[in-house]
Amino acid sequence: MKIKTVAIIGAGAIGSYFIAGLTEKLGDDLWIVAEGERKERLEKNGIVINDQKYDLHVKTPEEAKGVDLLIISVKYGALQGTLPMIEKIVDAHTLVISPMNGVDSEKVIGEKIGMEHMLPSFMKIASRRIDNQIVYDPEVTMGLYFGEDNGEPSERTDAIEDLLRDTPIHHHLSANIQQDIWYKYALNISKNLPQAIINCGLGAYTDSEHLAYISTRMRKEVSDVAAALGIDISDTSGTQAKNATFAPDSRFSTLQDLDAKRPTEIDMFSGTLVRMGKELHVDTPFNEFAYHAIKCLEEKNSGKIR
Known part of the structure:
Protein backbone atom coordinates (compact mmCIF):
# COMPACT_ATOMS: atom_id res chain seq x y z
CA MET A 1 0.00 0.00 0.00
CA ASN A 176 -2.93 1.96 22.37
CA ILE A 177 -4.77 4.41 20.15
CA GLN A 178 -8.18 4.24 21.86
CA GLN A 179 -6.64 4.95 25.26
CA ASP A 180 -4.65 7.83 23.78
CA ILE A 181 -7.77 9.27 22.10
CA TRP A 182 -9.55 9.27 25.47
CA TYR A 183 -6.55 10.87 27.19
CA LYS A 184 -6.78 13.69 24.64
CA TYR A 185 -10.54 13.92 25.15
CA ALA A 186 -10.02 14.27 28.90
CA LEU A 187 -7.50 17.06 28.32
CA ASN A 188 -9.86 18.91 26.03
CA ILE A 189 -12.79 18.71 28.41
CA SER A 190 -10.87 19.53 31.59
CA LYS A 191 -8.78 22.37 30.12
CA ASN A 192 -10.89 23.82 27.28
CA LEU A 193 -14.21 24.11 29.05
CA PRO A 194 -13.59 25.56 32.55
CA GLN A 195 -11.49 28.42 31.13
CA ALA A 196 -14.15 29.08 28.50
CA ILE A 197 -16.83 29.47 31.16
CA ILE A 198 -14.68 31.67 33.41
CA ASN A 199 -13.02 33.54 30.48
CA CYS A 200 -9.42 33.25 31.65
CA GLY A 201 -5.99 32.17 30.47
CA LEU A 202 -4.42 28.76 30.99
CA GLY A 203 -2.40 30.01 33.96
CA ALA A 204 -5.60 30.24 36.02
CA TYR A 205 -5.53 26.47 36.52
CA THR A 206 -2.39 26.99 38.60
CA ASP A 207 -3.45 30.28 40.20
CA SER A 208 -6.97 29.27 41.29
CA GLU A 209 -7.68 26.25 43.49
CA HIS A 210 -11.35 26.61 42.53
CA LEU A 211 -10.73 26.38 38.78
CA ALA A 212 -8.33 23.50 39.39
CA TYR A 213 -11.05 21.71 41.38
CA ILE A 214 -13.59 22.10 38.56
CA SER A 215 -11.03 20.85 36.05
CA THR A 216 -10.20 17.82 38.19
CA ARG A 217 -13.86 16.89 38.64
CA MET A 218 -14.59 17.21 34.92
CA ARG A 219 -11.62 15.01 34.06
CA LYS A 220 -12.76 12.41 36.62
CA GLU A 221 -16.08 12.15 34.85
CA VAL A 222 -14.33 11.49 31.53
CA SER A 223 -12.21 8.83 33.24
CA ASP A 224 -15.33 7.20 34.72
CA VAL A 225 -17.09 7.00 31.34
CA ALA A 226 -13.93 5.63 29.71
CA ALA A 227 -13.63 3.00 32.45
CA ALA A 228 -17.20 1.88 31.76
CA LEU A 229 -16.06 1.23 28.18
CA GLY A 230 -13.03 -0.74 29.38
CA ILE A 231 -10.53 2.07 28.72
CA ASP A 232 -8.22 3.08 31.58
CA ILE A 233 -7.12 6.73 31.65
CA SER A 234 -6.86 7.00 35.42
CA ASP A 235 -3.09 7.60 35.39
CA THR A 236 -2.52 11.37 35.23
CA SER A 237 1.27 11.21 35.49
CA GLY A 238 2.08 10.07 31.95
CA THR A 239 2.90 12.18 28.91
CA GLN A 240 -0.44 11.50 27.21
CA ALA A 241 -2.32 12.88 30.22
CA LYS A 242 -0.56 16.23 30.00
CA ASN A 243 -0.60 19.15 27.61
CA ALA A 244 2.47 20.53 25.95
CA THR A 245 3.88 23.72 27.49
CA PHE A 246 1.76 26.78 26.73
CA ALA A 247 1.93 30.40 27.82
CA PRO A 248 -0.15 31.29 30.91
CA ASP A 249 -2.40 33.53 28.81
CA SER A 250 -3.18 30.77 26.28
CA ARG A 251 -6.83 30.50 25.27
CA PHE A 252 -7.86 27.11 23.91
CA SER A 253 -10.29 26.43 21.07
CA THR A 254 -13.60 26.72 22.95
CA LEU A 255 -12.70 30.11 24.38
CA GLN A 256 -11.33 31.21 21.00
CA ASP A 257 -14.69 30.30 19.46
CA LEU A 258 -16.58 32.28 22.10
CA ASP A 259 -14.22 35.24 21.67
CA ALA A 260 -14.96 35.22 17.93
CA LYS A 261 -18.70 34.60 18.53
CA ARG A 262 -18.52 31.33 16.63
CA PRO A 263 -20.39 28.14 17.58
CA THR A 264 -18.25 25.96 19.84
CA GLU A 265 -17.71 22.21 19.84
CA ILE A 266 -19.48 21.76 23.18
CA ASP A 267 -21.78 19.10 21.68
CA MET A 268 -18.71 17.00 20.92
CA PHE A 269 -17.14 17.64 24.33
CA SER A 270 -19.57 17.58 27.26
CA GLY A 271 -22.61 16.92 25.07
CA THR A 272 -21.25 13.57 23.90
CA LEU A 273 -19.87 12.68 27.33
CA VAL A 274 -23.21 13.35 29.06
CA ARG A 275 -25.03 11.24 26.45
CA MET A 276 -22.58 8.37 26.85
CA GLY A 277 -22.75 8.69 30.63
CA LYS A 278 -26.51 8.24 30.56
CA GLU A 279 -26.21 5.22 28.28
CA LEU A 280 -23.59 3.68 30.61
CA HIS A 281 -25.27 4.79 33.87
CA VAL A 282 -22.33 7.02 34.83
CA ASP A 283 -23.08 10.36 36.50
CA THR A 284 -21.54 13.45 34.83
CA PRO A 285 -22.95 16.49 36.72
CA PHE A 286 -19.98 18.82 36.16
CA ASN A 287 -20.03 18.17 32.42
CA GLU A 288 -23.80 18.55 32.32
CA PHE A 289 -23.41 22.00 33.90
CA ALA A 290 -20.57 22.92 31.52
CA TYR A 291 -22.69 21.89 28.54
CA HIS A 292 -25.57 24.17 29.50
CA ALA A 293 -23.29 27.02 30.62
CA ILE A 294 -21.48 27.15 27.29
CA LYS A 295 -24.76 26.83 25.39
CA CYS A 296 -25.89 29.94 27.31
CA LEU A 297 -22.70 31.76 26.33
CA GLU A 298 -23.37 30.87 22.68
CA GLU A 299 -26.89 32.25 23.05
CA LYS A 300 -25.50 35.43 24.57
CA ASN A 301 -23.06 35.83 21.68
CA SER A 302 -25.87 35.39 19.14
CA GLY A 303 -28.05 38.00 20.84
CA LYS A 304 -30.67 35.50 21.91
CA ILE A 305 -30.22 36.46 25.56
CA ARG A 306 -28.70 39.50 27.26
Whole structure:
Protein backbone atom coordinates (compact mmCIF):
# COMPACT_ATOMS: atom_id res chain seq x y z
CA MET A 1 0.00 0.00 0.00
CA LYS A 2 1.38 3.39 -1.00
CA ILE A 3 -0.26 6.77 -0.52
CA LYS A 4 0.28 8.90 -3.62
CA THR A 5 -2.72 11.25 -3.38
CA VAL A 6 -4.18 13.01 -0.32
CA ALA A 7 -7.44 14.94 -0.02
CA ILE A 8 -8.41 17.17 2.90
CA ILE A 9 -11.90 18.28 3.91
CA GLY A 10 -11.58 21.29 6.19
CA ALA A 11 -8.84 23.93 6.04
CA GLY A 12 -8.88 25.10 9.65
CA ALA A 13 -6.28 24.36 12.32
CA ILE A 14 -5.78 20.66 11.54
CA GLY A 15 -6.20 20.96 7.80
CA SER A 16 -3.70 23.82 7.67
CA TYR A 17 -1.11 21.72 9.47
CA PHE A 18 -1.35 19.07 6.75
CA ILE A 19 -1.41 21.65 3.96
CA ALA A 20 1.80 23.24 5.25
CA GLY A 21 3.39 19.87 5.89
CA LEU A 22 2.53 18.03 2.65
CA THR A 23 2.52 20.72 -0.05
CA GLU A 24 6.21 20.43 -0.88
CA LYS A 25 6.16 16.62 -0.98
CA LEU A 26 2.91 16.07 -2.88
CA GLY A 27 2.49 19.18 -5.02
CA ASP A 28 -0.52 18.72 -7.34
CA ASP A 29 -1.40 15.45 -5.59
CA LEU A 30 -2.54 17.28 -2.44
CA TRP A 31 -6.16 18.35 -2.81
CA ILE A 32 -8.61 20.41 -0.78
CA VAL A 33 -12.20 19.28 -1.26
CA ALA A 34 -14.88 21.97 -1.49
CA GLU A 35 -17.96 22.92 -3.45
CA GLY A 36 -19.71 26.06 -4.68
CA GLU A 37 -18.73 29.47 -3.33
CA ARG A 38 -16.23 28.00 -0.88
CA LYS A 39 -14.41 26.22 -3.71
CA GLU A 40 -14.21 29.45 -5.69
CA ARG A 41 -12.96 31.39 -2.67
CA LEU A 42 -10.24 28.86 -1.81
CA GLU A 43 -9.09 28.69 -5.42
CA LYS A 44 -8.90 32.48 -5.62
CA ASN A 45 -7.44 33.32 -2.21
CA GLY A 46 -5.54 30.21 -1.16
CA ILE A 47 -4.70 30.10 2.53
CA VAL A 48 -2.12 31.86 4.71
CA ILE A 49 -0.37 29.74 7.33
CA ASN A 50 2.33 31.21 9.56
CA ASP A 51 2.75 34.19 7.20
CA GLN A 52 3.18 31.98 4.12
CA LYS A 53 0.54 31.89 1.38
CA TYR A 54 -0.35 28.50 -0.09
CA ASP A 55 -2.12 28.16 -3.43
CA LEU A 56 -4.56 25.27 -3.20
CA HIS A 57 -5.56 22.52 -5.60
CA VAL A 58 -9.30 22.44 -4.95
CA LYS A 59 -11.47 19.58 -6.19
CA THR A 60 -15.13 18.72 -5.92
CA PRO A 61 -16.01 15.45 -4.17
CA GLU A 62 -16.63 13.85 -7.55
CA GLU A 63 -13.21 14.95 -8.80
CA ALA A 64 -11.51 13.64 -5.66
CA LYS A 65 -13.12 10.20 -5.85
CA GLY A 66 -10.62 7.38 -5.40
CA VAL A 67 -8.02 9.39 -3.45
CA ASP A 68 -5.58 7.22 -1.52
CA LEU A 69 -5.88 9.06 1.83
CA LEU A 70 -8.77 11.26 2.92
CA ILE A 71 -8.24 13.53 5.96
CA ILE A 72 -11.38 14.83 7.66
CA SER A 73 -10.57 17.98 9.64
CA VAL A 74 -13.85 19.86 9.93
CA LYS A 75 -15.45 21.24 13.08
CA TYR A 76 -17.56 18.62 14.82
CA GLY A 77 -20.76 20.54 14.14
CA ALA A 78 -20.08 20.32 10.40
CA LEU A 79 -19.38 16.57 10.36
CA GLN A 80 -22.92 15.41 9.60
CA GLY A 81 -23.16 17.81 6.68
CA THR A 82 -19.84 16.52 5.36
CA LEU A 83 -20.90 12.86 5.19
CA PRO A 84 -22.41 13.07 1.68
CA MET A 85 -19.11 14.49 0.39
CA ILE A 86 -17.17 11.72 2.10
CA GLU A 87 -19.39 9.06 0.51
CA LYS A 88 -18.73 10.50 -2.93
CA ILE A 89 -14.95 10.55 -2.42
CA VAL A 90 -14.25 7.18 -0.85
CA ASP A 91 -13.40 4.32 -3.19
CA ALA A 92 -12.72 0.69 -2.29
CA HIS A 93 -9.06 1.33 -1.45
CA THR A 94 -9.38 4.79 0.21
CA LEU A 95 -7.97 5.10 3.73
CA VAL A 96 -9.68 7.69 5.96
CA ILE A 97 -8.43 9.43 9.09
CA SER A 98 -10.44 11.96 11.11
CA PRO A 99 -7.96 13.48 13.58
CA MET A 100 -10.67 15.74 14.98
CA ASN A 101 -11.39 16.43 18.61
CA GLY A 102 -13.73 14.00 20.33
CA VAL A 103 -14.13 10.25 20.59
CA ASP A 104 -16.79 9.30 18.06
CA SER A 105 -15.96 10.80 14.64
CA GLU A 106 -14.59 7.47 13.34
CA LYS A 107 -17.85 5.77 14.27
CA VAL A 108 -19.99 8.49 12.70
CA ILE A 109 -18.04 8.35 9.43
CA GLY A 110 -17.59 4.57 9.48
CA GLU A 111 -21.33 4.00 9.73
CA LYS A 112 -21.63 5.72 6.33
CA ILE A 113 -18.68 4.31 4.43
CA GLY A 114 -17.68 1.18 6.37
CA MET A 115 -15.37 0.98 9.37
CA GLU A 116 -12.82 -0.90 7.27
CA HIS A 117 -11.81 2.45 5.75
CA MET A 118 -11.14 4.12 9.12
CA LEU A 119 -7.76 4.34 10.86
CA PRO A 120 -8.10 5.80 14.39
CA SER A 121 -6.19 9.04 14.93
CA PHE A 122 -6.12 12.36 16.73
CA MET A 123 -4.14 15.61 16.71
CA LYS A 124 -2.33 17.65 19.30
CA ILE A 125 -2.04 21.18 17.99
CA ALA A 126 -2.62 24.62 19.50
CA SER A 127 -3.38 27.16 16.80
CA ARG A 128 -5.30 30.36 16.43
CA ARG A 129 -6.77 32.40 13.62
CA ILE A 130 -5.39 35.94 13.32
CA ASP A 131 -7.19 37.99 10.69
CA ASN A 132 -7.09 35.81 7.57
CA GLN A 133 -4.39 33.34 8.58
CA ILE A 134 -3.80 30.27 10.75
CA VAL A 135 -0.91 30.55 13.22
CA TYR A 136 0.77 27.76 15.20
CA ASP A 137 4.23 26.99 16.53
CA PRO A 138 5.68 24.13 14.44
CA GLU A 139 8.35 23.31 17.01
CA VAL A 140 6.03 22.62 19.95
CA THR A 141 3.17 21.13 17.94
CA MET A 142 3.03 17.42 18.81
CA GLY A 143 1.15 16.55 15.63
CA LEU A 144 -0.62 13.40 14.49
CA TYR A 145 -1.14 10.24 16.54
CA PHE A 146 -2.49 7.16 14.78
CA GLY A 147 -2.63 3.40 15.11
CA GLU A 148 -4.60 0.21 14.68
CA ASP A 149 -6.94 -0.85 17.48
CA ASN A 150 -4.81 -3.94 18.13
CA GLY A 151 -1.72 -1.80 18.70
CA GLU A 152 0.29 -3.56 15.98
CA PRO A 153 1.98 -1.95 12.97
CA SER A 154 0.17 -2.70 9.72
CA GLU A 155 0.34 -2.04 6.01
CA ARG A 156 -1.87 0.99 6.64
CA THR A 157 0.24 2.48 9.43
CA ASP A 158 3.38 1.80 7.40
CA ALA A 159 1.85 3.74 4.49
CA ILE A 160 1.09 6.73 6.75
CA GLU A 161 4.61 6.70 8.17
CA ASP A 162 6.08 6.50 4.66
CA LEU A 163 3.94 9.46 3.55
CA LEU A 164 4.94 11.65 6.49
CA ARG A 165 8.62 10.72 6.50
CA ASP A 166 10.82 13.63 5.43
CA THR A 167 8.04 16.15 6.02
CA PRO A 168 7.71 18.70 8.85
CA ILE A 169 4.63 16.88 10.17
CA HIS A 170 5.29 15.42 13.62
CA HIS A 171 3.71 11.97 13.87
CA HIS A 172 3.52 9.12 16.36
CA LEU A 173 2.46 5.49 15.96
CA SER A 174 0.37 4.65 19.02
CA ALA A 175 0.46 1.28 20.73
CA ASN A 176 -2.93 1.96 22.37
CA ILE A 177 -4.77 4.41 20.15
CA GLN A 178 -8.18 4.24 21.86
CA GLN A 179 -6.64 4.95 25.26
CA ASP A 180 -4.65 7.83 23.78
CA ILE A 181 -7.77 9.27 22.10
CA TRP A 182 -9.55 9.27 25.47
CA TYR A 183 -6.55 10.87 27.19
CA LYS A 184 -6.78 13.69 24.64
CA TYR A 185 -10.54 13.92 25.15
CA ALA A 186 -10.02 14.27 28.90
CA LEU A 187 -7.50 17.06 28.32
CA ASN A 188 -9.86 18.91 26.03
CA ILE A 189 -12.79 18.71 28.41
CA SER A 190 -10.87 19.53 31.59
CA LYS A 191 -8.78 22.37 30.12
CA ASN A 192 -10.89 23.82 27.28
CA LEU A 193 -14.21 24.11 29.05
CA PRO A 194 -13.59 25.56 32.55
CA GLN A 195 -11.49 28.42 31.13
CA ALA A 196 -14.15 29.08 28.50
CA ILE A 197 -16.83 29.47 31.16
CA ILE A 198 -14.68 31.67 33.41
CA ASN A 199 -13.02 33.54 30.48
CA CYS A 200 -9.42 33.25 31.65
CA GLY A 201 -5.99 32.17 30.47
CA LEU A 202 -4.42 28.76 30.99
CA GLY A 203 -2.40 30.01 33.96
CA ALA A 204 -5.60 30.24 36.02
CA TYR A 205 -5.53 26.47 36.52
CA THR A 206 -2.39 26.99 38.60
CA ASP A 207 -3.45 30.28 40.20
CA SER A 208 -6.97 29.27 41.29
CA GLU A 209 -7.68 26.25 43.49
CA HIS A 210 -11.35 26.61 42.53
CA LEU A 211 -10.73 26.38 38.78
CA ALA A 212 -8.33 23.50 39.39
CA TYR A 213 -11.05 21.71 41.38
CA ILE A 214 -13.59 22.10 38.56
CA SER A 215 -11.03 20.85 36.05
CA THR A 216 -10.20 17.82 38.19
CA ARG A 217 -13.86 16.89 38.64
CA MET A 218 -14.59 17.21 34.92
CA ARG A 219 -11.62 15.01 34.06
CA LYS A 220 -12.76 12.41 36.62
CA GLU A 221 -16.08 12.15 34.85
CA VAL A 222 -14.33 11.49 31.53
CA SER A 223 -12.21 8.83 33.24
CA ASP A 224 -15.33 7.20 34.72
CA VAL A 225 -17.09 7.00 31.34
CA ALA A 226 -13.93 5.63 29.71
CA ALA A 227 -13.63 3.00 32.45
CA ALA A 228 -17.20 1.88 31.76
CA LEU A 229 -16.06 1.23 28.18
CA GLY A 230 -13.03 -0.74 29.38
CA ILE A 231 -10.53 2.07 28.72
CA ASP A 232 -8.22 3.08 31.58
CA ILE A 233 -7.12 6.73 31.65
CA SER A 234 -6.86 7.00 35.42
CA ASP A 235 -3.09 7.60 35.39
CA THR A 236 -2.52 11.37 35.23
CA SER A 237 1.27 11.21 35.49
CA GLY A 238 2.08 10.07 31.95
CA THR A 239 2.90 12.18 28.91
CA GLN A 240 -0.44 11.50 27.21
CA ALA A 241 -2.32 12.88 30.22
CA LYS A 242 -0.56 16.23 30.00
CA ASN A 243 -0.60 19.15 27.61
CA ALA A 244 2.47 20.53 25.95
CA THR A 245 3.88 23.72 27.49
CA PHE A 246 1.76 26.78 26.73
CA ALA A 247 1.93 30.40 27.82
CA PRO A 248 -0.15 31.29 30.91
CA ASP A 249 -2.40 33.53 28.81
CA SER A 250 -3.18 30.77 26.28
CA ARG A 251 -6.83 30.50 25.27
CA PHE A 252 -7.86 27.11 23.91
CA SER A 253 -10.29 26.43 21.07
CA THR A 254 -13.60 26.72 22.95
CA LEU A 255 -12.70 30.11 24.38
CA GLN A 256 -11.33 31.21 21.00
CA ASP A 257 -14.69 30.30 19.46
CA LEU A 258 -16.58 32.28 22.10
CA ASP A 259 -14.22 35.24 21.67
CA ALA A 260 -14.96 35.22 17.93
CA LYS A 261 -18.70 34.60 18.53
CA ARG A 262 -18.52 31.33 16.63
CA PRO A 263 -20.39 28.14 17.58
CA THR A 264 -18.25 25.96 19.84
CA GLU A 265 -17.71 22.21 19.84
CA ILE A 266 -19.48 21.76 23.18
CA ASP A 267 -21.78 19.10 21.68
CA MET A 268 -18.71 17.00 20.92
CA PHE A 269 -17.14 17.64 24.33
CA SER A 270 -19.57 17.58 27.26
CA GLY A 271 -22.61 16.92 25.07
CA THR A 272 -21.25 13.57 23.90
CA LEU A 273 -19.87 12.68 27.33
CA VAL A 274 -23.21 13.35 29.06
CA ARG A 275 -25.03 11.24 26.45
CA MET A 276 -22.58 8.37 26.85
CA GLY A 277 -22.75 8.69 30.63
CA LYS A 278 -26.51 8.24 30.56
CA GLU A 279 -26.21 5.22 28.28
CA LEU A 280 -23.59 3.68 30.61
CA HIS A 281 -25.27 4.79 33.87
CA VAL A 282 -22.33 7.02 34.83
CA ASP A 283 -23.08 10.36 36.50
CA THR A 284 -21.54 13.45 34.83
CA PRO A 285 -22.95 16.49 36.72
CA PHE A 286 -19.98 18.82 36.16
CA ASN A 287 -20.03 18.17 32.42
CA GLU A 288 -23.80 18.55 32.32
CA PHE A 289 -23.41 22.00 33.90
CA ALA A 290 -20.57 22.92 31.52
CA TYR A 291 -22.69 21.89 28.54
CA HIS A 292 -25.57 24.17 29.50
CA ALA A 293 -23.29 27.02 30.62
CA ILE A 294 -21.48 27.15 27.29
CA LYS A 295 -24.76 26.83 25.39
CA CYS A 296 -25.89 29.94 27.31
CA LEU A 297 -22.70 31.76 26.33
CA GLU A 298 -23.37 30.87 22.68
CA GLU A 299 -26.89 32.25 23.05
CA LYS A 300 -25.50 35.43 24.57
CA ASN A 301 -23.06 35.83 21.68
CA SER A 302 -25.87 35.39 19.14
CA GLY A 303 -28.05 38.00 20.84
CA LYS A 304 -30.67 35.50 21.91
CA ILE A 305 -30.22 36.46 25.56
CA ARG A 306 -28.70 39.50 27.26
